[in-house]
Amino acid sequence: MSEWQVPLADVRLADAEIEPVVDTLRSGWLTMGPRTEELELAFADYTGSRHAIAVSNGTAALHLICLAAGLGPGDEVIVPSLTFVATANAVSYTGATPVFCDVASTLEPWLSVESAEAAIGERTKAIMAMAYGGHPGQAAELLSLSREHGLTLLEDAAHAPGAKVGRRHVGTLGLAGAFSFFSNKNVPVGEGGMVVTDDDEAAEQIRLLRSHGMTSATWERHGGRASSYDVIAEGFNYRIDEPRAALALARLARLDVDNAARHELVAGYRRDLVGHPALTPTSPASGEAHSADHLFTGVLAEGIDRDRVRNALAERGIQTSVHYPPVHRFSMYEGDWELPVTESYAERSITLPLFPHMSDQQRAHVIESVRSVLGGQPVNDDD
Numbered sequence: 001m002s003e004w005q006v007p008l009a010d011v012r013l014a015d016a017e018i019e020p021v022v023d024t025l026r027s028g029w030l031t032m033g034p035r036t037e038e039l040e041l042a043f044a045d046y047t048g049s050r051h052a053i054a055v056s057n058g059t060a061a062l063h064l065i066c067l068a069a070g071l072g073p074g075d076e077v078i079v080p081s082l083t084f085v086a087t088a089n090a091v092s093y094t095g096a097t098p099v100f101c102d103v104a105s106t107l108e109p110w111l112s113v114e115s116a117e118a119a120i121g122e123r124t125k126a127i128m129a130m131a132y133g134g135h136p137g138q139a140a141e142l143l144s145l146s147r148e149h150g151l152t153l154l155e156d157a158a159h160a161p162g163a164k165v166g167r168r169h170v171g172t173l174g175l176a177g178a179f180s181f182f183s184n185k186n187v188p189v190g191e192g193g194m195v196v197t198d199d200d201e202a203a204e205q206i207r208l209l210r211s212h213g214m215t216s217a218t219w220e221r222h223g224g225r226a227s228s229y230d231v232i233a234e235g236f237n238y239r240i241d242e243p244r245a246a247l248a249l250a251r252l253a254r255l256d257v258d259n260a261a262r263h264e265l266v267a268g269y270r271r272d273l274v275g276h277p278a279l280t281p282t283s284p285a286s287g288e289a290h291s292a293d294h295l296f297t298g299v300l301a302e303g304i305d306r307d308r309v310r311n312a313l314a315e316r317g318i319q320t321s322v323h324y325p326p327v328h329r330f331s332m333y334e335g336d337w338e339l340p341v342t343e344s345y346a347e348r349s350i351t352l353p354l355f356p357h358m359s360d361q362q363r364a365h366v367i368e369s370v371r372s373v374l375g376g377q378p379v380n381d382d383d
């Protein structure tokens with residue numbers, strides 16, 4: 001239970017989701033096995049991808065898609081700076097260098113195709129799109145750009161189960177996509193992740209690297225399908241386990257209902273904030289694009305002290321956040337980066353509470369509080 005009257009995110013598990021986990025624990029088979037296989041089939045079906053490979057977390061999924069793209073020392077990968085640090089770290093794990101690019105605008109905080117194009121050089125090998133807040137952003141344009149320049153498109157789809165561009169699920173546009181089942185994501189499990197790809201070779205390599213580079217899995221040997229194994233690559237232990245797979249499967253079954261609830265809540269926030277002088281929601285998905293509504297984010301008018309706003313909301317029991325401190329500003333990735341739109345967004349954005357079972361009363365409390373903290377406030381006050 002949260003201490004907050006309105007937490008930023010919240011997970012509530014139904015008995016129908018807990019029971020399969022308990023059944024799994026009772027079965028005595030805890031490592032990767034039949035539930036994982038079932039989850040992979042269900043996720044492939046849900047996203048319309050040929051292969052889905054379940055892993056221990058979203059960061060492992062990102063690392064594996066970077067390896068499947070053949071990234072290594074000397075390669076450059078275009079990434080947004082406005083993302084969780086794992087997007088860039090996964091590129092770095094392979095020895096490749098992340099090249100940080102700007103977002104499209106302060107109300108369109110996803111990787112800009114112009115910024116990406118301007119950063120393409122001799123060493124560029126891939127572009128990593130990230131569906132910010134569940135919005136596909138310019139993924140389709142980034143795919144065209146990648147094709148024009150012979151680059152590989154990868155997708156960090158951690159925010160995006162349920163997001164689409166036309167009939168294509170986010171994460172399936174490029175070579176491979178990475179999803180996360182971290183506890184605050186749209187499919188909350190605690191820890192867990194998934195890779196999707198239509199590429200048979202990439203899928204085979206990812207399965208191999210997920211489990212030590214071994215040619216057969218414990219599950220297959222247990223089932224008598226294999227008696228020994230060889231090791232043919234320097235792999236990892238990036239396996240998910242059965243209780244998590246069982247929970248992920250149960251949560252996947254209600255993802256569309258959860259996302260529809262998120263969508264309604266976001267529509268309500270947007271209606272309530274129409275014409276607000278000090279807080280403008282980031283752009284909704286339109287046309288062919290459909291968002292998974294992972295986050296509800298807005299941009300404060302210039303000159304407003306965000307910390308004061310966040311503290312005032314916290315005093316009213318409302319938890320907020322900032323997505324994200326830009327990665328290029330961390331010591332780890334310091335450099336000669338010039339990303340003015342990202343910096344402006346990162347200084348002025350605020351993330352308001354959003355979770356599927358958020359009540360109308362909770363949303364009303366957030367909006368009333370936003371109005372009382374910000375409403376009528378002169379844009380350039382300096383107190």
Ligand SMILES: *Cc1c(COP(=O)(O)O)cnc(C)c1O
Nearest residue numbers: 057058059084086158180181182
């Ligand atoms: C959560 C997240 C990740 C990492 O996923 P984990 O499952 O926590 O490892 C990567 N990228 C983005 C954009 C995320 O939000």
